Amino acid sequence: ALLVPLFFRWIDHVYVLIWQQLQPGYFTFSLWRFFLSGVVLLVPTTLMGATLPVLAVAVIRSSKSDSNSVTRLYACNLAGAILGTLAAGFVLLPWLGVRTTMAIAAALNSTVGLIAILLQRWVQSDVDVAQKIDDSNAVDEGGGFWFFAALVSGFVTIGTQVSWTRVLTMIIGSSTYAFSIVVALFLIGLAIGAWIVARKDRTSKLRSTILVVEVLTALSLLLSLFVLNQIPALLINLGLRLQVASWTGLLALQILSATLLILVPAVLMGMVMPLVLVWASSEGKKVVARVGRSYAINTVGAIAGAFLTGFILIPKASTRFTLLFAAACCLIVAGVAYRPVSASGDPALKRSLAIGLTFVIIIGLFIVAPRMNLADLSIGAYDSLVRVIAQTREGVKEGDTTAGSNVHELLMYQEGPTATVSVRRDQDTVSMAINGRTNASDSIYDMPTQVMLGQLPLLIAPRIDNGLIIGYATGVTVGAMLQSPIQSVTCVELEPGTVAGSEFFNHINNRPLDDARTNLIIDDARTFLRVTPNRYDIIVSEPSHPWVPGVANLFTQEFFELGRQRLNDEGIWVQWVQIYQLSTESLRSVLATYHKVFPHVLVFRVGGLNKGKDLLLIGSNRPLNLDRLSERFADQRIAAELARVDLKSEADVRGWYVCDESKLGPAIAGAKINTDDNMHIEMTVPREAFRPLMQSNAAWVQALAK
Numbered sequence: 001a002l003l004v005p006l007f008f009r010w011i012d013h014v015y016v017l018i019w020q021q022l023q024p025g026y027f028t029f030s031l032w033r034f035f036l037s038g039v040v041l042l043v044p045t046t047l048m049g050a051t052l053p054v055l056a057v058a059v060i061r062s063s064k065s066d067s068n069s070v071t072r073l074y075a076c077n078l079a080g081a082i083l084g085t086l087a088a089g090f091v092l093l094p095w096l097g098v099r100t101t102m103a104i105a106a107a108l109n110s111t112v113g114l115i116a117i118l119l120q121r122w123v124q125s126d127v128d129v130a131q132k133i134d135d136s137n138a139v140d141e142g143g144g145f146w147f148f149a150a151l152v153s154g155f156v157t158i159g160t161q162v163s164w165t166r167v168l169t170m171i172i173g174s175s176t177y178a179f180s181i182v183v184a185l186f187l188i189g190l191a192i193g194a195w196i197v198a199r200k201d202r203t204s205k206l207r208s209t210i211l212v213v214e215v216l217t218a219l220s221l222l223l224s225l226f227v228l229n230q231i232p233a234l235l236i237n238l239g240l241r242l243q244v245a246s247w248t249g250l251l252a253l254q255i256l257s258a259t260l261l262i263l264v265p266a267v268l269m270g271m272v273m274p275l276v277l278v279w280a281s282s283e284g285k286k287v288v289a290r291v292g293r294s295y296a297i298n299t300v301g302a303i304a305g306a307f308l309t310g311f312i313l314i315p316k317a318s319t320r321f322t323l324l325f326a327a328a329c330c331l332i333v334a335g336v337a338y339r340p341v342s343a344s345g346d347p348a349l350k351r352s353l354a355i356g357l358t359f360v361i362i363i364g365l366f367i368v369a370p371r372m373n374l375a376d377l378s379i380g381a382y383d384s385l386v387r388v389i390a391q392t393r394e395g396v397k398e399g400d401t402t403a404g405s406n407v408h409e410l411l412m413y414q415e416g417p418t419a420t421v422s423v424r425r426d427q428d429t430v431s432m433a434i435n436g437r438t439n440a441s442d443s444i445y446d447m448p449t450q451v452m453l454g455q456l457p458l459l460i461a462p463r464i465d466n467g468l469i470i471g472y473a474t475g476v477t478v479g480a481m482l483q484s485p486i487q488s489v490t491c492v493e494l495e496p497g498t499v500a501g502s503e504f505f506n507h508i509n510n511r512p513l514d515d516a517r518t519n520l521i522i523d524d525a526r527t528f529l530r531v532t533p534n535r536y537d538i539i540v541s542e543p544s545h546p547w548v549p550g551v552a553n554l555f556t557q558e559f560f561e562l563g564r565q566r567l568n569d570e571g572i573w574v575q576w577v578q579i580y581q582l583s584t585e586s587l588r589s590v591l592a593t594y595h596k597v598f599p600h601v602l603v604f605r606v607g608g609l610n611k612g613k614d615l616l617l618i619g620s621n622r623p624l625n626l627d628r629l630s631e632r633f634a635d636q637r638i639a640a641e642l643a644r645v646d647l648k649s650e651a652d653v654r655g656w657y658v659c660d661e662s663k664l665g666p667a668i669a670g671a672k673i674n675t676d677d678n679m680h681i682e683m684t685v686p687r688e689a690f691r692p693l694m695q696s697n698a699a700w701v702q703a704l705a706k
Contacts, residue, residue, distance in 0.1 A: 002106050005099075007040045012530055019531035026522045033527070049299060052077055053292045056277075060287055068198045070281045070291060071274040075194035078270070082187045089180025094683035098676070143290065145336060146279045149210060150294045152333050153272040154301025156326045159309040160221065160269070161186050163322045164262055166314060167372075170420060170436035171232055172254040173382040174548050175686040176679075181251075185258050189266020196267070197274035203282050206275055207337050213271045214334035218327040220265040222369055225320060229373040231257050232381035239385045247687045254382065273298055315417045320372050328362045335359075374413040378422035380436025389690045390581055411504055414497040418550070421497035423504045432474055432501050439544060440474045442508045447476070448645040449606045449614045450542075452656075453576055454480030455642055456604065456616055457538040459632045459653060460624060462570040467538035468492070470525045470554070475502040477542055479510030482517060483641035490519040490536075492528045494550075525554060529562045539563055540574040546590060547582070547685035555590055558676045560597035564621070572624070573598060575617040579697040581689040582681075585671070587697055589680060591617070592671035595664060600624050603658040609705055613694060615658075624660070629653055659704045667704055 018024065018032050052073070059069045084105075092101040165182050172178050202209050235257050244250055276298070280290035313322040335358030340350040411430070412423040422433045431441035440446055454477040458464050465487050469478050472493035481489050489512075493499060499520070502509060512518050521528060525541075541563070546555040553559060563573055577590055595601050598619025606612040618624060629650040633639055639648075647653055674680045 002102060004040060004044060005102075008037075011036050011040055015527065016531045020533060029523070049295075053295050056291045056295075057288050060281065060291065065281075066201070068201065068278060068281075070277045071194055071198040074274055074277060075191050075198055078187055078191035078194060082184055082191060085180055085184045085187060089176060089184075093176065093679060097678040143293075146276050147294065147297050148336065149272060149333050150276045150298040151301040152329050153269070153276070154298040154303075155305035155308075156217070156301075156329050157190070157269050157273075157305065158302040159305035159313070160265065160323060160326050162306060162309040163314065163319050163326075164258075166415070166420065167228065167319050167377070168258055168261065170377045171235060171381050172257050173380075173386075173686075174435045174437070174550075176549055176682055177251070177686055178254055178382075179549065181254055181258050182262065185255070185262045186266050189263050190270030193267045193270020193272075194274045197271050197278065202275065202278060206279055207339055210272065210275045211334045211337040213268055213275070214330040214337065217265060217268040217272075218330040218334070218365070220268055221323050221327040221330070222365060224261055224265055225323065225370050225372065227260055229370060229376070231260060232373070232376040232379065234260075235381045236385050240388070244385075245389060245690065247690065250382070250386070250690055253385075257381075311417055314415050318372070318415055320369065324366055324369055327365055331358050331362055331365070374422070375408070375410045375424075377420075378410055378413055378424055378433060378436065379408070380433055380438070383437045386581070386690045389692075391692045391694075412501050414500055416495045416497035419495045419497065421495060421501045423501045430504055432498065432505070434473075434495065434498065435548075437545060437548070440476065440505075442474075442505060445613070447508065448612075449576065449616075450474065450476035451480045451641060451645045452604075452606060452616060452647075453477040453540050453542050453574060455483075455638065456653075457481075457540060457572055457574045457618065458484045458486070458638060459629055460602070460618055460626065461538050461572045462622075462628075463537040463568065465537050466490070466534075467540065468534075468536045468566070470539070470541040471543045472502065472520065473498050473542070474505040475499075475509035475512050476505060477540065478518060479512040479515075480641055481538075481540070482512055482515050483510060483637045484635060485637075486517065486538075488517050488519060490521060490534075492521050492523055492525045494522070494524055496522055526559060526562065529559075529566050532566065535566055535568045535571070537568050537571050538574065539567060539571065542576045544576060544578055545581075546577070546681050547683075547689070549682065552679065552682035553676060555593065555681055556674050556676050557593050557596060560594060560619075564597055567621075570620070570622050572618050572620045575619070577615045577617060578613060579615060579701060580613050580694040582685045582697075583688045583691070583693055584697050584700050586681060586685050586688065587700070588668045588671035589674050589684075591664065592668040593674040594619060595661065595668060596673055599661065601661045601664055602626075603660070603664060603701075603704065604656040605658050605701055606656065608655050609658060609702060611698075612656075615701065616656075626654065626657065658701060663704050667700075 014036060015033065019029065022028075024032065055077075056070045056073055059065050059073050062069070088101055092104065096104070161183075164186070165179065168182055169178070172181070235253055238244075238256075239250070239253055242249070244253060273294075276294050277291060280294045281287055309322055313325065317325075335355045338351060338354040340347045408424045408426040410422065410424050412421070414421050419434050420436070422436075424431060424433070429441050429443045431438050431443070431446075433439060440450060454469070457467070458481065464484065467481055467486055467489045469481065469489060469491045472478060472491050478489055478491050491512075499513075499522075502513075513520065541554060543551045543554050546552055560573070567573060575594060577587070577594075579587060582590075591603075594617055598621070600620050600623050602618040602624050604616040604618070606614040606616060633642075633650055642648070642653075672678075672680050
């Protein structure tokens with residue numbers, strides 16, 4: 001495991017070779033990355049996956065084991081997973097970083113392994129497995145059904161976890177802490193389910209038990225859709241009613257929301273695999289092989305569930321369909337598990353009728369299941385609540401906390417392979433949200449930032465032959481940059497859903513996709529910068545909210561260094577940084593990280609020195625100045641584009657200017673550098689985003705200009 005980061009650095013060179021030599025498309029290149037990543041992870045994950053079956057064999061060989069011993073071991077393993085999730089998400093990663101966390105995990109594994117080797121010298125298996133297991137207690141059944149149940153259990157368990165993680169991102173936010181909560185709660189449910197099974201011997205009625213459990217699991221998944229539709233309003237109303245104003249209080253709301261949706265179905269899912277292990281443990285001489293095979297098949301189902309859910313079911317169908325499909329799988333297992341109790345009549349006919357009834361119930365399941373309330377999901381309940389608390393909701397009258405389908409019209413809701421994109425109209429404003437967090441709009445508050453991200457580099461860069469923009473979203477920034485003599489603009493966008501959503505912003509984005517100079521690439525920005533041989537005069541990075549997983553690694557020292565390598569000698573890097581929902585110390589950290597990579601920096605505040613919620617940074621290896629403003633303003637296309645955000649002269653642009661590196665450097669001295677390893681911004685900002693911080697940050701920025 002300690003060698004994995006090194007292996008991935010080697011794999012980076014293979015990525016570059018594949019990209020430059022084969023020129024694969026997005027899907028083909030994704031398959032290559034999936035395959036190569038799998039090769040790197042195969043050995044450590046195989047070894048990790050082998051530990052539980054090996055321990056199971058040791059337990060089985062103990063003279064004190066019974067039919068539930070392996071199930072109890074399974075429950076203990078889940079308890080360890082819960083502790084690991086919470087420790088990593090809330091303690092180790094925030095305080096120690098990625099490398100140290102991995103080192104601690106490796107040290108724990110090594111310690112356990114060493115203890116096991118030492119104990120083996122004194123403790124030997126006191127009885128042969130074949131002698132210990134009494135064949136008279138074996139369940140006289142073929143293994144096909146139970147292996148099938150293990151396969152479906154893995155698929156349903158991981159498939160629903162992926163589905164719930166996606167949909168809860170829309171409700172409780174997308175931070176590392178929120179993800180840790182979802183995973184921990186899911187594991188808690190599985191552990192409780194395993195503990196329930198381990199409480200008593202169920203060997204004599206395994207089939208009837210698993211039938212009931214699978215039916216209840218399907219029912220709980222159906223009911224979870226009803227619960228899901230109530231959670232956004234519950235979170236917002238409860239937060240406002242209790243006047244939550246602390247990270248602990250917000251964390252409690254996140255836990256409550258996730259618990260209501262996840263816990264009961266997870267408990268029921270957690271009972272299935274233990275029942276399979278009870279069967280496997282009662283199979284006489286075949287017990288070791290059956291236990292190992294059950295784990296392996298369950299893992300195969302889990303792999304299939306993760307892949308099919310994330311890449312096919314959710315993007316091609318929906319989260320609702322995926323959850324109902326999982327429920328249908330549970331009902332199929334229940335139908336196969338059915339055995340007629342009475343000996344009278346034709347058993348085969350009864351089983352056939354049961355299977356037929358199963359499919360009738362499945363059809364009914366899809367009919368009675370409620371539709372997801374996409375309008376309420378699209379508002380991003382947690383983010384909306386945080387914005388109210390932090391006083392950063394623009395265009396909302398003080399005291400107005402209304403958030404519901406009666407306030408806005410949902411224009412688009414698309415669940416893509418990496419994120420959920422929604423577009424809505426609030427009165428006269430059309431906005432785009434990614435995973436429930438508003439990223440851009442056509443409002444007077446957002447348009448200046450989006451336009452100037454595309455235009456400001458054109459005013460300052462020594463050369464403006466080509467440009468790269470990271471993030472497409474509404475397409476406004478790409479369209480703004482094209483209003484110039486620039487010869488080509490490449491845009492890298494991770495989520496295809498934003499491209500579809502940009503159609504609702506054609507009235508403001510200059511329709512950049514219709515311009516032959518536009519080259520849109522669907523891919524991850526870090527991967528693209530790593531593999532492309534091209535160099536650019538201008539690179540603009542416009543993803544916002546630097547603490548969000550998936551975006552946070554676009555604000556680290558390593559990413560800026562990667563981007564600097566793709567600039568021409570006089571090239572400039574433009575960075576959007578918000579001054580709300582993060583403390584002054586966190587803002588200093590972002591700026592210090594940027595300045596460490598780019599020695600020459602110009603800082604602009606959108607809207608002017610004394611107002612505005614966003615900063616635009618321009619960094620380069622060469623000294624920067626504003627000497628080209630008059631020359632570039634002479635271009636009619638540039639002048640017209642700037643005019644629509646009320647920048648009609650060189651003086652207007654200079655009014656946004658804050659300072660250069662001579663004043664920025666001393667102000668950020670000593671600030672913590674944000675890296676891939678320490679994840680400083682990603683782990684720190686979610687704990688402070690609810691605080692009204694924009695005023696203090698604004699005062700700090702104004703002081704830079706003095």
